[in-house]
Amino acid sequence: MKTHKKVRIYTGFERFWHWTQAVLIIFLGFTGFEIHGSYSFLGFRDAVRYHNDATWLLMVLIAFAIFWHFTTGEWKQYVPTTKNISAQLEYYVFGIFRNAPHPTKKTAHSKLNPLQKLAYFGLKVFLLPATLLSGLLYMFYRYRGGGLPGFLSVGALGPVALVHTACAFALAAFLIGHLYLMTTGSAVTSNLKAMLTGWEELEDEE
Numbered sequence: 001m002k003t004h005k006k007v008r009i010y011t012g013f014e015r016f017w018h019w020t021q022a023v024l025i026i027f028l029g030f031t032g033f034e035i036h037g038s039y040s041f042l043g044f045r046d047a048v049r050y051h052n053d054a055t056w057l058l059m060v061l062i063a064f065a066i067f068w069h070f071t072t073g074e075w076k077q078y079v080p081t082t083k084n085i086s087a088q089l090e091y092y093v094f095g096i097f098r099n100a101p102h103p104t105k106k107t108a109h110s111k112l113n114p115l116q117k118l119a120y121f122g123l124k125v126f127l128l129p130a131t132l133l134s135g136l137l138y139m140f141y142r143y144r145g146g147g148l149p150g151f152l153s154v155g156a157l158g159p160v161a162l163v164h165t166a167c168a169f170a171l172a173a174f175l176i177g178h179l180y181l182m183t184t185g186s187a188v189t190s191n192l193k194a195m196l197t198g199w200e201e202l203e204d205e206e
Ligand code: HEM
Pocket: 025, 026, 028, 029, 030, 031, 032, 033, 035, 036, 037, 048, 051, 055, 058, 131, 132, 133, 134, 135, 136, 138, 139, 140, 142, 161, 162, 164, 165, 167, 168, 171, 172
């Protein structure tokens, strides 16, 4: 028989980390695209200052998040798998529009479907580190005149700025996809509510 029960999906730290990271990345994008010249709102000088300040906050947050992932073992949730991946893809392309059931059962111990695992793994292991690294190279080049120690030295700012800007566009694309997929849980707002309150009503098969 299928019943529903309230399950604690996200801990307090996880929610704090998720929302703080969201605010900082949006703010970094907002100030970053002003630095890029896409619009003028804060003024170039302040945009640079705030972009740099938010960077330090994000790095502190990431340091705590890395510690949390490894001490709690939650990192295992993000290990990519091919199991059920085509069923999940088919669900997003077709099933969702036909009211088909979700192909992956969500539990507190396995809260991500295979596509989420892949997307978040890519974000955490490739995209965010690439953004951070290109941003730091950009920063050191800017403020230390390119005089970086040995292996870190970059010949010119152009390629670094290009990589950093490409990362910013990729993060913006991720955010748009993330916001759409957020609405595809068991109800339109159930994923959002879970990330706000920590609790979600999940199927309990007995
Ligand atoms: C996390 C670490 C980050 C660091 C260390 C960093 C650092 C920097 C630095 C130093 C600059 C140049 C500022 C100047 O002209 O002095 C810059 C520009 C920029 N940043 Fe970041 N940033 C980071 C994250 C982000 C994120 C998350 C985004 C987007 C979501 C972003 C988007 C941009 C953009 C679009 C530019 C303008 C690039 C250009 O046109 O040359 N940054 N960043």
